[in-house]
Amino acid sequence: MSIGGGAGDYSLVSEDDANNFADYLWNNFLGGQSSSRPLGDAVLDGIDFDIEKGTTFYDTLAHALSSRSTQAAKIYLTAAPQCPHPDSHLDAALNTGLFDNVWIQFYNNPQCQYASGNTNDILSSWNTWTSSTTAGKIFLGLPAAPEAAPSGGYIPPDVLTGQILPQIKTSAKYGERFPIFVPAVTDSPFCSNFVSSDETQPHIRHPNPNQVPSRTSKSRLSFFFFSSTLVLLLAVSLGLASRTHFFKAHLLRSSLSSAPTRFQQILRPVLPLKPRQNPDSDGTNPSADPSHCVLWMAPFLSGGSYSSEAWSEPGAWYPPxxxxxxxxxxxxxxxxxxxxxxxxxxxxxxxxxxxxxxxxDPAKVVKIMQPIDVEFFNPEKYWLMDLSSPGDLVLGERSKAQDLNGRKEFVFLSVKLEFRKGWDVLLSAYLREFDGADGVSLYLLTNPYHSDRNFGNKIVEFVDNSNMEKPRNGWAPIYVIGTHVLQSDLPRIYKAADAFVLPSRGEGWGRPLVGAMSMSLPVIATNWSGPTEYLTVENAYPLPLERMVEVVEGPFKGHLWAEPSVDELRRLMKHLVSSPEERKNRGRQARRDMIRRFSPGIVAEIVSEEIEKLLEGRE
Structure with missing residues (x-):
């Protein structure tokens, strides 16, 4: 599996961060154990470092992964550095000598690639890499078409075979360590097929448009048409059969239930199924070890019907x-x-x-709650994350030991610097209620959303433009976690917080809220819109609103949403800090409510019942 890439924003910020990431890769993709393995029981055997962001602790990650490799179950490590030497991201990792293969990219880097008859730069860089890199094998990475290298580096075949390879083959170790690695391109310059050679004499394949199809090609074509026809006939047959209520209900029940269908039993060797547990009276998760079930509802197989989900918001797809x-x-x-x-x-x-x-029409509107994976968001399965690693201090100072007097710092957590989420309301309440001596901190987990990335500047600008005066003890600290956070790390962030606060102006459902509640966190949330479905005074701290206001700009223009009360938010945040037993009891009740009402098995039963009603009404 390849990690990194050129998109996004990622880095390792400490040795602990690297070791934790290695644990995650090991338990979820390699030979470890985890209830959240995306590929089920499939075990990958290596990690490719395609790192183009960050500069530190990738060597720690390599050591941590390599330490889990055994003679019986080797973990392969590969890397794809750019040709400028040393690589600005992977130099320390490559110096460990732990990598089995290193694929060096000699393109899109003008200082070390082939250009218009000049082979000196690429050969000089190649010699530098091969003389200073310790790896099982070193590969010459080249683009197979000009379109694959918009910044240059494509080598015509005659230049490659007549000028580049003869020079490379003069090395005494050629063939032992230096295979050639060339992407094979057909119609697309970014095809994922590759041609590699471990032989002394490299070979390069070029598509021949005049080549007569081989027997294998003809047989594959015949098989394609035969299988397509077979699937079509099967689909039509099932489509006709599924016109009966019994067949549809049976298909629905078997698909949403934990018991494997005949089709799933056939797939058992490649798609392991585990029975779903029944709900326990002590509040344990009713959907632990869920079955890995996939339901494909194509028009024919579903009887010719469609289901449509709308995940957009008004105006978001066409900002003016x-x-x-x-x-x-x-x-x-x-x-x-x-x-x-x-x-x-x-x-x-x-x-x-x-x-x-x-x-x-009221007869058409049906309530189907959204589920929350209470097994994934389970506080008993995770250790807390050190939030000082991913969090950047943007206001105030870190709490000092003498200010805490032996107490643990109280951590408020919120998400998303989007106006709808009420971050301005949160900052107004937090900064007016607390100062630098109160032993509290606020962490904002956010990513760009129709906006830029200058979250720290936005917060400082908001404070400067407000009528708030800086307290004598300084501002209470505010941290921003603006880097990409793995889905698997979200429960650990919840675990590190003492309370979750979201004074939102409106929510469809509020997934961050139910995630926090499933992690037994006490939450403060606006008592309006979607969250009213699950917020109670027994499991949370509902935040009153002052009034309804019209949205004057943005994708929700013309709608009405809530304006939460800053004064009430101040009171609730202060109350949470001073009421440890009460907040813990409400957090525990929140998790019990999530399990009882919104676990996947419970919602699946509701879906099954509603569809059966629909089918019965049509007969």
Whole structure:
């Protein structure tokens, strides 16, 4: 499996971070054990370091992965550095000598690639790499077409075989350590097929458009048409059969239940299934060890019907470059479109009321809650993350030991610097209620969302433009976690917090909230919109709102949303800090409620019952 790449923003910030990442890779993809393995029981045998961000602790990661390698189950390590030597990201890791293969990219780097008859730069760089790199094998990485290297480096075949390879072959170790690695390109310059040679004489394949198809090619073509026809006949047969209520109900039940179907039993060798446990009275997870079940609902196989999910938001897919009059206006005719559907599933009672009051037929609107993976978000399975590693201090100073007087610093956690999430309300309440001597901190986990990345500047600018005066003891510290966080690390971040706060102006459901509640965190959240489905005074701290206001800009323009109370938020945050037993009890009740009402097995039963009602109504 390859890690890294040129997109995104990632890094390792400490040795502990590197070791924790190695643990994650080992337990989820290599030979370890985890309930959240994306590939099930499949075990990968290596990690490729395609690192183009960050500069430190990749050597620690290599050591940590290599230490798990055994003679019986070797873990292969490979790397794909750029040709400028030394590589600015992987130099320390390559110096460990732990890598089995190193694929050096001699393209898109003008200082060390072939250019218009000049072979000196690439050969000089090659000699530098091969004389200073210790690895099992070193590969000459080349683009197979000019389109694959927009910044240059493509080598015509005659130059490669007539000028480059003869020079490389003069090395005494050629063939022992220096194979040639060339991407094989057909129609696309970014095809994922590769040609490599470990032989002394490298070979390069070039597609021949005039080549007569071989027997193998003809047989593959015949098999393709035969299999396609067979699938079509099967689909039509099932489509006709599925017109009966019994067949549809049986298909639905068997697909959503934990018991494996005949089809799943056939796939058992490659798709291991585990039985789902029944709910326990002590609050344990009813869906531990869930079955790995996939339901494909194509038009034929589902009887010719479709299910559509809308995950967009008004205006988000067409942000205007300049002011125009929308055509049609925002929200125009939405209720009419909804009334053309057989049913409209919404997640909460709040949405039922909203859709019906807007003109949607009440008989069509059905509440289907969203599930939360209570086994993944299980506080008993994780150790807390040291938030000082990924978090950047943007305001105030780190809490000092003398200020804490032996107490643990109280950590508030929130997400997303988006206006809808109410980060301005949160900062106003937090900075007015606490100062640098109160032993509290606020961590904001966020990523760009229709915005830039200057989160720290936004916070400082907000404070400067407010009417708040800096306290005598200084501002209470605020940290921003703006780097990419692995999904597997989210529970550890929740685990490190003492409370989760989201004074949102409106939520469809509130997945960060239910994730926090499943982790037994006490939450403060606005008592309006989607979260009212699960927020109670027994399992959370509902935040009152001051009034409803019209949205004047952005993708929700023209809608109404809530304006949470800053004063009430101040009071609740202060109360949480001073009420340890109460907040723990509410956090525990929150997890019990998530398991009882929103675990995947519970929601699947609701879905099954609703679809059976639909089928019965059509007979």
């Amino acid at each position: 470059l300049f002011q125009t009059r929308p055509c049609a206006p925002y929200g125009y005719g939405h209720y009419r479109r909804c009334n053309r559907m057989d049913y409209v599933w919404v997640p909460t009672d709040f949405h039922v009321r909203t859709f019906v009051s807007s003109g949607v």
